[in-house]
Amino acid sequence: MSSLQMIGDLTAGDRRVLAAVNGGASALSFVGSSFIVVCYLLFKELRKFSFKLVFFLALSDMLCSFFNIVGDPSNGFFCYAQGYSTHFFCVASFLWTTVIAFTLHRTVVRHKTDVEDLEPIFHLYVWGTSLVMTVMHSIGNNHGHLGVWCLTQTGRTGKVIHFIAFYAPLWGAILFNGFTYFQVIRMLNNARRMAAGMADHPRQFDARADMKALNRWGYYPLILIGSWAFGTINRIHDFIEPGQRIFWLSFLDVGMAALMGLFNSIAYGLNSSVRRAIYERLEFWCPDKLRRCLPSCLKLRGQEEESELVSLKIQDQQ
Template sequence: MATLHVLGNLTAHDRRILTAVNAGASSLSFVGSSFIVLCYVLFKELRKFSFKLVFFLALSDMLCSFFSIVGDPSKGFFCYAQGYITHFFCVASFLWTTTIAFTLHRTVVRHMTDVEDLEPMFHLYVWGTSLVVTVMRSIGNEHGHLGAWCWTETGRTGKVVHFITFYAPLWSAILFNGFTYFQVIRMLNNATRMAVGMSDRTYQSDARADMKALNRWGYYPLILIGSWAFGTINRIHDFIVPGHKIFWLSVLDVGMAALMGLFNSIAYGLNSSVRRAIHERLDLFLPERLRRWFPNSLKLRGQQQESELVSLKIQDQQ
């Protein structure tokens, strides 16, 4: 008879379920983010600064998901390696979303055209911050692993450090993104009202198009909230009541966090430029009888631009 291992009040069976949920959700995120990375590599027309930020976001999600798929490794070196590498790329992922929000704000609200010059600063900010918080995480760390993860700290000091090095930057990014998108959408709302008042049909049409494009950007901070809200609640509960895990909360924690890469790839990556590039390749390589089976939505309804950064005039200045 197999030995029944228990972590807190979770049995070995519970841990196997968490591992399966993590592996399944992480696999979906890995496929979604890998698709965006592949599109950037294959389609030269996508290699603008606007989509380059999305590429680095997808790359971080892809690597975060890949190391999460490792599952339930043995204690020791591989467990530590998985924990720290996953921590690094997950932090990098949500930090790249702040660079996208910053670029939108600087271009749309402040009307600045120097965002491409800031790319080295973006890399220093994202990779440097991710490295610093990952190294800091070793402070007071009594490392353990909860089935799906190797980044669970069992000591009280380690849990505090985990909050400081992961959840503090996470919720700071959520607040920053939310405030930034609110300002951008408010400015476009004001521009639309001014256009209506002036009866300027051309400007009114442009403003409304931009407003339509930005409407769904306002929901993007909800991706991070939805991905990590259950994880935050679970960590707070574990800190207050250590050793008493809530199984259903752990399932939601593991599953939603692992799906972050999939959510990001759909929201940030599958924009009109990507779909246009795919449709052009289908037109080029597929015979007519096969192309009829693809939905008309790939044709982009007259090539209308949507909510990507390119549609907000963040183009290469070369």
């Protein structure tokens, strides 16, 4: 494709900026998600079912970011491979967030202990749905190649299929996660108030750590919203006004979507268990002077180690 060619209102310079933003943001997500994957593989104490779900989420983010970093391959086989692979693993990423939300809800709200037995169903649901959505995405005519994106649907029918194959399950996941975490947080808040009102009932955990975990769970649905809100708006605008792309909207679309893996790795992966595992290794290998220079986020006080709720409550039942 000629470097002087314009697509919509985006010049070759605009597309170079978008490609740079996509590559930089995807690299950050790749590093963040790879860090969680490496922690899971290295630290045996993290290999519990709860963190295994986070591992598969990080693995999907890592592969999605990797294929995003490929950037602007030439038309042909590699472009199609990038487009299909990115679509598959990005869909798998937000589907794994629904699995985590479902697991937390089933354990905390419904008091079920059979979540580990459902792991094969989880894999069938995530990878099977991702494959179906990717195959569906290939349907339609007029596949384009727009700088950062391969397999961009330029025809009206293709754009409708793209909405169905990507944005419909995406916003379905957002609604499901929001409703699920709302129920979990409401139940735990009620339980906390009841425990606080019983003078002879010992506290099960520190109140401040409890509220910290509750607030953290409340942020999880916002990750998908923040990552894909601009992309959704951009696709709707492109459907209504085809060929009239807005640069700043495309800039936010590309940048926020590519940062999804980084957001997930921070929210889901960097919990107290991971920080404790890292600090214990550093405490063993590093001299005293170097340990004193460690970031405060890696230094866990004894009370916090015992009382801080992990990202998934089911770790207490292992």
